[in-house]
Amino acid sequence: METKNPDELIKEITTLKQRLQQLEKQRAFSWEDCLKLSIIDKAPFTMWACNRNFEIVLWAGACEEIYGYSREEAIGKNYLDLFVDKPEREESEKDCIEIIEEDKRQTNCFAFDYAKNKDKRNMLTNCFRVHDEFNDRLLQAEVAFEISDIEKRREFHRIVREKGLAKTVFEKGELEVEKLSLLQRLKVKHEERITRLKTLFQDAKIWGVSLKREIPKDGEELYNDLLHKLEKEKIIAENQYEEIKKRISDSKNMKDVKNVEDMLMEYDKYNEKER
DSSP states (O other): OOOOOHHHHHHHHHHHHHHHHHHHHSOOOOHHHHHHHHHHHHOSSEEEEEOTTOBEEEEEETHHHHHOOOHHHHTTSBHHHHTBOHHHHHHHHHHHHHHHHHOOOEEEEEEEEEOTTSOEEEEEEEEEEEEETTTTEEEEEEEEEEOTTHHHHHHHHHHHHHHHHHHHHHHHHHHHHHHHHHHHHHHHHHHHHHHHHHHHHHHHHHHHHHHHHHOHHHHHHHHHHHHHHHHHHHHHHHHHHHHHHHHHHHOOSHHHHHHHHHHHHHHHHHHHHHO
16 A cells, blocks of 8 residues: 655645535535426527637537537537537637626527538527636536527417417407396396386385374384385495496406306395395
8 A cells, every 4th residue: 555645645635625615615406406407408408618718618408409419529629610600700709708708698699500410500599607616717608599490480479379369359259248248137137126126115105104094103113114124225236236237347257257147146136035
């Protein structure tokens, strides 16, 4: 077994302490961190990073699928030479330096790249600076979506929108018809209820004359009590009518209409009661 001198041991111990300090500073992998990594692994976007020399140090996400280069083929390569279209290389190089040195961000930018098989790739890119804690260096990171079939996607979205709008218009028309029907039903039921109350008022007056004549002592009080109850019923009927009318007008969907129908049935019970 090789014996190390004290200076070498001290150096190794110092290195281990520094590494432990680095590990302590790093965020522990929580459930959320693991879930984020799972999403990144499955997400349909490219995710790569490069250093100041434009050398690729990370090749992840859908990079291999979209560009055709494996991780082994991409790591260490100059990204400008690997897939950037020639007319865009000078500007891309300039942007990369500014991102790393000045923390500049490039958001939702179009880029024309080329895959390994020379097929063109239209990309929507987002570039920004990140700090590589393991190596204590600044990098440019890019997350991008391929939008080569953007016109096809736009057409698909247009069709979906038109179908949705047509359905919305139909449902709105259907809703307005239901609301109109409910208002008409409510009006009829309310008129029936008010008519019955008027009839009861007339009957009460006739009955009150007979009542006061037959039992002079208590007849007046019984008559007034009956009129009070009928007046109260009329106020209740008017208030309920206005409340249901407002609920019908405020209905935003068929579920609201169904709830109003239940209220209308309750309202109609008063007609049955007054009969």
